[in-house]
Amino acid sequence: MTEVTTLSVARTLDRCTTLGPGTRAVIWVQGCPLRCRGCVAAETLPFEGGTTHSVPELADWLGGLPDIEGVTLSGGEPFSQPGALASLLDHVRARRPEFTAMAYSGFRHEALRRGGPDRIALLRRLDLLVDGPYVASEQHGLRWRGSANQRVIPLTDRYAHVTGEPDTSAGVEVSMDGDGSLSWAGVPPTPGFREGLEERLAARGFVLRAEARREA
Template sequence: MTGPADTLSLARTLDRCTVLGPGVRAVVWVQGCPLRCKGCVAAETLPFEGGTPVAVPELAAHLAALTDVEGVTLSGGEPFAQAEALAALLDAVRERRPGFSAMAYSGFRHEALRRGTPAQQALLDRLDLLVDGPYVATRHAPLRWRGSANQRLLALTDRYAALVAQIADEDDTSAGVEVSMGADGSFSWAGVPPVPGFRETLEARLEARGFVPRTDRTQKGRRTP
């Protein structure tokens, strides 16, 4: 499940996002997941084949240069399947920007990751926030940054502890999704859908309007002539 510590296999990246964690964040989707959650909203990221190899120093330099974002959210795929390289990535970014925050999604429970490999424990130690647990379609719920009621939002440092407490007490509602359009007619979206079947419904409606959705790692669609 793991690759070289100096290379990541990526599904895609997004420089700025406001629906996958606090504030404005970059997002990194890794390629490959050992789990097969029914209803996974990013099924194209599950195979370990097909990702784009990216050198850790290259990606670290890119993230550090995004001065208008406060951190990165790691998703996928399963980030803890490439834990060693992601821990190295966070270290490299923080050499340039010590206050850069880190959040991750994992299909594994926090307790299991604490008993995991040294690399998994190292990545966990570098996170400020963790959303843990597999997506369970029968427990779908419109929660903040989570898709099903079994998933937890855990503050692993003090940085977002007050925010997590506030969300739990007052405002545990969906952050929604963001959709963007490119000049060439392509579109992409990011976020945790508040309703089940969001992706299937969106793609069916787009197809009916002349868009042909692509399910490769770019998660983009293109309008037909």
């Protein structure tokens, strides 16, 4: 595995209950080579932009968060920065061995398994994967994923039970930051959700931050 010490990040969230099991932190990475039509987080697609964070800095942040069971890696495309993310998980688990990891990827699991050593290293450190590109015509309000072609794949026994649970939308969460700005996290249950939400909030005088939501 290549030793990578920095990560390009679009956004972080310290508590979320709509992007994976339990209460989780979320890291949205910056940059994605895919261009899924209807992506709800188009601002995370360019590799330019984002904020550079060191792996130890992010590990300290994650390791110090109370009452979360793990992290969800989203974006953007996490498997475009696999070496840094694999290293990040190693750093966190050195302090919190029970810490779980989930990731979204626009690539299929089978393709990731045929990838280079860094992608395989990240895959081996995950407990749960949501794979496949977002297809707008197949959006049906499913749990943790944006379209029916995507799969929730347990990679360890930790979350083997989730495939037997109800496959209905986990909803979205709106949060307010310290500066008073609003942002949201989750997988939109219907096409056009982001635009409709932003219009309704704007009508009431609220403006959402432009940073990443989740293209799923």
